[in-house]
Amino acid sequence: MGRSGAGEGMTENTKNIAIIGAGFTGLSAAYDLLRAGQRVTIFEADERAGGLAQGFKEPYWDWSVEKFYHHWFASDRHILALIEELGWRDQVVFLRPYTVMYYQGKFYPFDSILQAALFPGLGWGLDKVRFGLVGLYLRLTSNWRALEQTTVDAWMRHWAGDRVYELMWQPLMVGKFGENYAAQVNMAWMWARIKARTTRLGTFKGGFQAFADRFAQRLVEMGATLRFATTVESITSAENRKLQIKTATSLQEYDQVLVTLSPNALSRLNNQLPRSYLRGLLQLKSMGAVVLILALKHQLSTKGYYWYNIPKSAGFPFLALVEHTNYLSPNYFGGDHIVYCGDYLENDHEYFQLSQDELMERFIPALQRINPNFRRDWIKNVWLFRTAYAQPVPLINHSQNIPEIQTPIPGLFFASMSQVYPWDRGTNFAVEIGRRAAQLMMKRPV
Ligand SMILES: Cc1cc2nc3c(=O)[nH]c(=O)nc-3n(C[C@H](O)[C@H](O)[C@H](O)COP(=O)(O)OP(=O)(O)OC[C@H]3O[C@@H](n4cnc5c(N)ncnc54)[C@H](O)[C@@H]3O)c2cc1C
Numbered sequence: 001m002g003r004s005g006a007g008e009g010m011t012e013n014t015k016n017i018a019i020i021g022a023g024f025t026g027l028s029a030a031y032d033l034l035r036a037g038q039r040v041t042i043f044e045a046d047e048r049a050g051g052l053a054q055g056f057k058e059p060y061w062d063w064s065v066e067k068f069y070h071h072w073f074a075s076d077r078h079i080l081a082l083i084e085e086l087g088w089r090d091q092v093v094f095l096r097p098y099t100v101m102y103y104q105g106k107f108y109p110f111d112s113i114l115q116a117a118l119f120p121g122l123g124w125g126l127d128k129v130r131f132g133l134v135g136l137y138l139r140l141t142s143n144w145r146a147l148e149q150t151t152v153d154a155w156m157r158h159w160a161g162d163r164v165y166e167l168m169w170q171p172l173m174v175g176k177f178g179e180n181y182a183a184q185v186n187m188a189w190m191w192a193r194i195k196a197r198t199t200r201l202g203t204f205k206g207g208f209q210a211f212a213d214r215f216a217q218r219l220v221e222m223g224a225t226l227r228f229a230t231t232v233e234s235i236t237s238a239e240n241r242k243l244q245i246k247t248a249t250s251l252q253e254y255d256q257v258l259v260t261l262s263p264n265a266l267s268r269l270n271n272q273l274p275r276s277y278l279r280g281l282l283q284l285k286s287m288g289a290v291v292l293i294l295a296l297k298h299q300l301s302t303k304g305y306y307w308y309n310i311p312k313s314a315g316f317p318f319l320a321l322v323e324h325t326n327y328l329s330p331n332y333f334g335g336d337h338i339v340y341c342g343d344y345l346e347n348d349h350e351y352f353q354l355s356q357d358e359l360m361e362r363f364i365p366a367l368q369r370i371n372p373n374f375r376r377d378w379i380k381n382v383w384l385f386r387t388a389y390a391q392p393v394p395l396i397n398h399s400q401n402i403p404e405i406q407t408p409i410p411g412l413f414f415a416s417m418s419q420v421y422p423w424d425r426g427t428n429f430a431v432e433i434g435r436r437a438a439q440l441m442m443k444r445p446v
Pocket residue numbers: 020021022023024025026043044045046049050051052053068069070071072230231232233260261265289342387389390391415416417425426427428430
């Protein structure tokens with residue numbers, strides 16, 4: 001992509017700014033910086049925009065499929081406001097698919113407090129009341145700072161009781177954070193999750209990739225330079241207070257740089273960061289994700305369920321099974337039925353090493369547990385996606401460990417999924433932190 005319009009409206013106060021990463025954070029920051037008349041170059045290692053929310057498309061599909069399952073909640077006000085500003089609100093669709101939870105060999109709807117209360121595992125006595133009261137309290141309170149001082153494990157055991165916690169919440173915690181961290185994650189994480197979720201789920205017509213492509217194109221029209229397939233190798237402070245960005249083919253200077261990668265990646269790109277900031281970055285914990293996507297000839301969940309929460313203790317080889325085409329019509333995908341099998345894992349887990357075929361061998365028996373009629377010859381196509389940085393892990397008093405957006409290096413800024421706390425990561429909060437970073441950068445003199 002080239003640049004159009006750069007130079008127009010630029011003054012001596014115009015800063016020359018580089019953004020590393022064309023995910024939702026980088027694109028959103030670029031949008032506000034361009035609106036304020038700054039000169040913006042985005043470096044993106046991949047060939048297209050979208051980052052973790054990227055999609056891919058078979059030639060006969062009308063819509064793209066996200067590499068990692070994605071949807072918006074009706075409460076995702078930052079992304080929805082941005083889309084409104086861009087004039088594309090009519091491209092957002094909200095639907096009401098069904099989330100289910102496993103109990104004694106069966107799956108039950110489980111995506112509202114009411115449905116969860118009807119869940120048979122809770123019986124009809126005190127447990128159900130405690131579950132309901134805890135859910136209500138978490139919806140109503142805003143005092144996440146008190147909640148971050150304790151773990152989900154301790155708080156839930158105290159207020160909801162061991163049985164309710166072990167049945168309803170612990171499987172989610174173990175699935176999402178593994179045995180190592182499940183009991184260490186702080187209660188503000190659970191609060192944010194319950195607070196922000198809605199039963200109606202949204203997407204962009206054509207998929208998240210359609211939005212990212214359109215947004216990137218708008219930025220180019222506003223004057224941005226987008227350098228795709230360009231990996232930044234290092235960022236170094238030069239003597240003239242500028243920052244030098246090195247790629248395989250260029251060395252360029254900028255007044256300010258915004259990095260939107262993982263804390264680990266920032267620590268590798270800049271070796272001048274003071275030890276205390278660096279230590280803070282490297283102490284942040286996160287999980288990776290492994291997702292196998294299948295295109296099937298037939299519907300897997302004939303009940304039309306979209307999202308299956310699966311406890312690891314029930315012997316399934318993954319955490320979530322998501323039948324995308326029970327949310328969006330298979331007609332958008334040439335009649336294919338799209339199923340994700342996904343898991344959050346620490347980076348040394350064997351799923352990061354196994355081949356696609358080896359993972360298939362592990363996963364296929366589980367599909368037969370979802371639908372006994374499922375046969376291997378239903379599979380038309382398979383894709384495997386893995387990422388080392390998928391889900392930050394917030395431990396007790398995590399708010400004290402969030403790195404500042406303005407790093408100690410003049411002109412160098414950092415905005416990532418690890419800083420949107422107390423909220424859980426998501427494109428909505430990527431937009432919010434991207435725009436917050438842009439405001440901060442504009443306040444700083446050149
Ligand atoms: C399994 C999974 C499910 C999710 N589900 C949802 C969901 O349902 N809804 C939702 O809203 N969000 C969801 N998310 C979260 C969402 O994808 C992220 O919060 C969001 O995309 C983060 O955007 P970002 O711009 O901060 O980072 P990223 O998307 O990671 O963008 C960083 C960009 O930097 C590029 N890059 C990396 N290194 C370099 C380099 N050296 N030089 C140049 N470029 C580089 C990368 O290619 C990438 O494009 C999910 C994430 C995962 C992993």
